[in-house]
Amino acid sequence: MTGRADTMLASLKGAGLKLTPQRIAIVRELADDLSHPTAQSLFERLRPTFPTMSFATVYNTLDALVRCGLTGSLRLGDGRGAVRFDPNTEPHDHAVCDVCGVVIDIDAAHADSGAGARERAPAVRACTGFRVLREERIFRGSCSRCST
Numbered sequence: 440m441t442g443r444a445d446t447m448l449a450s451l452k453g454a455g456l457k458l459t460p461q462r463i464a465i466v467r468e469l470a471d472d473l474s475h476p477t478a479q480s481l482f483e484r485l486r487p488t489f490p491t492m493s494f495a496t497v498y499n500t501l502d503a504l505v506r507c508g509l510t511g512s513l514r515l516g517d518g519r520g521a522v523r524f525d526p527n528t529e530p531h532d533h534a535v536c537d538v539c540g541v542v543i544d545i546d547a548a549h550a551d552s553g554a555g556a557r558e559r560a561p562a563v564r565a566c567t568g569f570r571v572l573r574e575e576r577i578f579r580g581s582c583s584r585c586s587t
């Protein structure tokens with residue numbers, strides 16, 4: 440997982456961002472976090488170490504990673520509305536637990552979303568002229584812990 444953080448840091452540098460200790464900490468915190476954290480939750484986790492850090496620093500760093508294509512962002516439309524950040528840039532779907540709110544990555548190969556998008560793309564294009572590049576799905580229900 441350190442490899443992922445190093446790649447992210449190299450790209451931020453390439454994008455012209457100065458690698459301050461705060462930014463390095465933000466990247467390292469996100470790189471190993473597959474729970475799809477919000478900017479707010481990362482901010483709160485890092486604040487004890489960096490009491491002078493601003494929320495804008497966290498948000499801008501995450502935003503730069505998204506623009507570099509090294510972090511995904513997703514909105515779950517669950518009313519809370521906060522953007523979740525996702526260091527997993529492999530194509531994948533998400534499963535969201537309605538009970539505890541956990542967000543789980545589902546390998547696209549398992550959910551067969553690649554094939555699904557390929558099948559539906561011509562219909563979408565015929566109706567709307569929209570060119571489908573990929574399809575991202577969100578499954579809702581209850582996770583293994585909440586189902587019991």
Ligand SMILES: [Zn+2]
Nearest residue numbers: 536539582585
């Ligand atoms: Zn749950």
Ligand SMILES: [Zn+2]
Nearest residue numbers: 525527533544
């Ligand atoms: Zn994900």
